[in-house]
Amino acid sequence: MILCEKVLRPRANSKYDPPDGHKCQRVTGHSGPCGEFTYLDGLNDVAPKVREKIVRDATMTTGASWKSKDAGPNRIHRWTMLLTDDELLVLEIKMAALKPWVVAKLRQKAATYEDCMSSARYLAWLVYGMEGAPEADPETKMYLEDHFGPILKGATGCLVCRAPLRFELFHEARRGRAEIETAHANPRVHTPGNVGFAHRHCNIAQGDKDLGDFYDWILGILERAGRITVHNLDHSLPLDPPRDPRDAEE
Ligand SMILES: [Zn+2]
Numbered sequence: 001m002i003l004c005e006k007v008l009r010p011r012a013n014s015k016y017d018p019p020d021g022h023k024c025q026r027v028t029g030h031s032g033p034c035g036e037f038t039y040l041d042g043l044n045d046v047a048p049k050v051r052e053k054i055v056r057d058a059t060m061t062t063g064a065s066w067k068s069k070d071a072g073p074n075r076i077h078r079w080t081m082l083l084t085d086d087e088l089l090v091l092e093i094k095m096a097a098l099k100p101w102v103v104a105k106l107r108q109k110a111a112t113y114e115d116c117m118s119s120a121r122y123l124a125w126l127v128y129g130m131e132g133a134p135e136a137d138p139e140t141k142m143y144l145e146d147h148f149g150p151i152l153k154g155a156t157g158c159l160v161c162r163a164p165l166r167f168e169l170f171h172e173a174r175r176g177r178a179e180i181e182t183a184h185a186n187p188r189v190h191t192p193g194n195v196g197f198a199h200r201h202c203n204i205a206q207g208d209k210d211l212g213d214f215y216d217w218i219l220g221i222l223e224r225a226g227r228i229t230v231h232n233l234d235h236s237l238p239l240d241p242p243r244d245p246r247d248a249e250e
């Protein structure tokens with residue numbers, strides 16, 4: 001699928017725009033106006049917050065959950081975090097003044113504009129694959145399926161625990177925190193497949209770990225707690241196993 005990619009008019013605070021500008025993500029030769037997230041328009045009436053969430057999580061760093069003046073900017077575009085400290089200084093973001101762990105956290109969220117755009121598309125595809133999700137209009141369905149394959153209702157599961165995710169969970173929140181969060185299998189990579197949705201609790205449990213490391217950690221806990229027995233061979237299997245002497249007797 002070839003995208004239109006016409007550069008969209010800069011917005012009010014264009015200094016945070018991607019280096020080559022925002023580009024139209026519709027199919028080339030499309031009718032009607034250019035747009036970045038036209039495929040999310042169908043969510044506007046039924047679930048505007050889900051639309052906002054996809055756009056925000058695909059393109060912005062996570063908001064600071066800490067509140068202090070040395071905590072750094074609240075939410076910034078992921079592509080902005082690809083700039084050097086000097087370039088960021090021009091944008092009045094003083095990286096040198098931030099605590100090293102804050103810098104690390106911000107840099108970890110960096111991603112190119114293109115990766116943000118494909119992550120947004122992928123998240124939309126996952127949403128429409130949730131049990132209880134609204135039906136995508138034919139144009140959106142074709143657009144998303146052309147990128148990621150058939151949308152199968154109920155196929156979208158939690159990135160971490162793999163249990164199915166119901167669309168209704170987006171509307172549930174405890175103490176102001178949504179029950180579905182955007183998650184990453186590798187926290188440093190923001191691309192389709194690596195990004196996904198997870199239960200809030202699963203995402204918190206995974207923390208900063210790669211998913212592989214997280215599963216190993218869980219496995220160790222379950223083993224030590226006696227909930228499972230893990231059979232690990234401490235030697236490799238011989239290519240030519242020794243014969244059982246009883247076989248020879250026959
Ligand atoms: Zn266009």
Ligand SMILES: [Zn+2]
Pocket residue numbers: 158159160161162163198199202
């Ligand atoms: Zn889960």
